[in-house]
Amino acid sequence: MTETAVGSSAVESAAALKAHPESKSQQAYAAVKARIVEGAYTPGYRLVLAKIAEDLGFSVVPVREAIRRLEAEGLVKFERNVGATVSGIDPTEYLYTMQTLSIVEGAATALSAPLIDSVAIARARAVNQEMRECLEHFDPVRFTALNQDFHSVLFEHCPNPHILDLVHRGWNRLASLRSSTFRFVPGRAQESVREHEALLQLIEGAADADTIEKAARQHRAATLDAYLAQANPDH
Amino acid sequence: MTETAVGSSAVESAAALKAHPESKSQQAYAAVKARIVEGAYTPGYRLVLAKIAEDLGFSVVPVREAIRRLEAEGLVKFERNVGATVSGIDPTEYLYTMQTLSIVEGAATALSAPLIDSVAIARARAVNQEMRECLEHFDPVRFTALNQDFHSVLFEHCPNPHILDLVHRGWNRLASLRSSTFRFVPGRAQESVREHEALLQLIEGAADADTIEKAARQHRAATLDAYLAQANPDH
DNA sequence: TTCATAGTTATCGTATACGATTTCGTACTT
DNA sequence: AAGTACGAAATCGTATACGATAACTATGAA
Structure with missing residues (x-):
């Protein structure tokens, strides 16, 4: 990984x-x-x-x-x-990519959720723990990689490879933009880790697909929102 | 068009x-x-x-x-x-494509909805009327084309070109499979036309994004479901 | 000095050519 | 008759070559 x-x-x-x-x-x-x-x-x-x-x-x-x-x-x-x-780091392109990602990640998470077993949950939790440690050592590169790992664990049994493919394309696009969560919005990373845990609890609790989809979508959208708020402080 | x-x-x-x-x-x-x-x-x-x-x-x-x-x-x-x-007409591939389409079309519709004016609504309605006529003359090819036109009108001011691109890719894929609604499930087309009208009313009534997204997603998903029900009658 | 223009260079776009691989057909064996 | 081995034909993958286009530079005029 x-x-x-x-x-x-x-x-x-x-x-x-x-x-x-x-x-x-x-x-x-x-x-x-x-x-x-x-x-x-x-x-x-x-x-x-x-x-x-x-x-x-x-x-x-x-x-x-x-x-x-x-x-x-x-x-x-x-x-x-x-x-x-x-491809350049055009903020508009960033917005498009993040918005699209929020949609396909949301869908991928909801579709995968019923197929995630407790072992996978434990592994995801371990990854999330590592992410916390990254926060302390301030290692944004590794943090971003681990973030992908976290979601990859959830998507392991995603029943729709097309959607998974779209997720990967989005990730690569972001990677090419070198847009770590850290870079864009300090503080967002901490929140992200908390949202991961919340997401895991929803999955463990077998929450309904809609709830999980919304949470996963929001998880990505929040990063975008934080970026936008920072970019346009004239709220 | x-x-x-x-x-x-x-x-x-x-x-x-x-x-x-x-x-x-x-x-x-x-x-x-x-x-x-x-x-x-x-x-x-x-x-x-x-x-x-x-x-x-x-x-x-x-x-x-x-x-x-x-x-x-x-x-x-x-x-x-x-x-x-x-590319072949593998039923699995069809499922993947339709499922993905339901997600991206749902999102595209919800994102576009607030930007659709009454003129566009009227045009969409006219297209839908033509679709009804196609049903009478049994013209599946034109029906499928008009179906794309209908949704294209709604997507005209879609604020996210990436998502629109995904919609188009899905459409082309389906087109290459020669999968008209008619061919797969008789009767589904009539339902589809009714759903179009319902969708227009939601948009006119400025329903909230979530409602519109669900309706649009369901609109596509229903076609898939109908196909699956027909393919596996062992419910 | 600044702008326009012509010539040069860098780079792209595509045609052609040929070696590499697969497929298909045929003859041969069991 | 069925299967295998071999050879021929078809097709692919890539290198090379060259014309076409755009970017750059230098020169001269306003």
Whole structure:
């Protein structure tokens, strides 16, 4: 656990199982994606095809394909005859992404809830405990990773892989924006940890789907709201 | 209105505004997508790169890119060293898609509702009236198209393009499956038209977001349920 | 100095070419 | 007759090459 990059599609992870040597286009995709998610390529970074191709030792064709895939996921902006850049930190885009995430995470949580057993709950709780410790040591990077782990545990048996895929895409997008909860709103992280515990109790108590969905949705939405309140103090 | 194909991403439609001659990869994407959505290429159809390239008068490289994009949207399955086929009509996939659609359509409707004016309501009502007429003449293809028109009117001022994009992707996926409401469950279409009217009344009455979201979500979910009930009569 | 313009360079977009892999058909064996 | 092994054809994956486009730079005019 605690990897930052998140496999984006069910199709993709299935393909990864095959013994095949990965296609170069696939390798290029993974490599560039990793650099973006890890922050080596920051928003606005100019992705020159020939340069990346040379770095990887490939030709440009598979690199193009990779970039196009990343574009489809929203991690990259590709303009005709101009080139590709890592998607920027446009606040509007942030809003869209967070709002969409709140919806799909809410749904994913509600759908998964009935399938979460006590073992998973315990594991999630352990992760949440680690998150508390991160707060003390002030380790925002690890905190963000653990936050994904926490929710990943809940989504382990999510009955709808499409929705899970949407969640992962949102996460990767946020990762590319380097938007840790810490950075945007101090204090929100503490609240987040508390909400995690509340969520676990709802799931343990077999609360109805609607209640759980609202709580999960609100959990994400609150982070967005906190950001907006900070960005526009003219409340 | 009443086109069957639905532009899939905000980025894409923005790009379409530029005076640029479309890139060939873009043209290939549009062409193949249209054939899939219109049903010229049915599920399972083998997409041979060289053949498509020859048809369009392009080389294979831009066609590959186009296919990859369609893969990302779930319209095409692309297997390494084997080739691309139009995604199949797996009932499980249908379930996933419909469930996801119910969630994103619900959210899109709720978000859009406060921004829908009386003119738009009237237009939506007119479309719904046309749908009623389709029922009499038994025109399922047009019915499906009008159904998209109806919801498109509601989504016209949707404040979150990401969510709208997800809706469109779902629609295209369903279109590629050739799954008209008619085909799957006779009688469901009539119900659908009634639900449209109910939805309009909720919006006119400025019902709260939660109520509207639930109604819109249920509207889609009911079609899925009807299908499932028919597929597994062992209730 | 600032703006416009022409020429240069960097980069993209696509065609072509060819090696690699899979699939299909055929002959051979049991 | 059924199954296996081999060879041929089809198709894919990627490298290379080159024309097209946009970005940059330098030069000259206002």
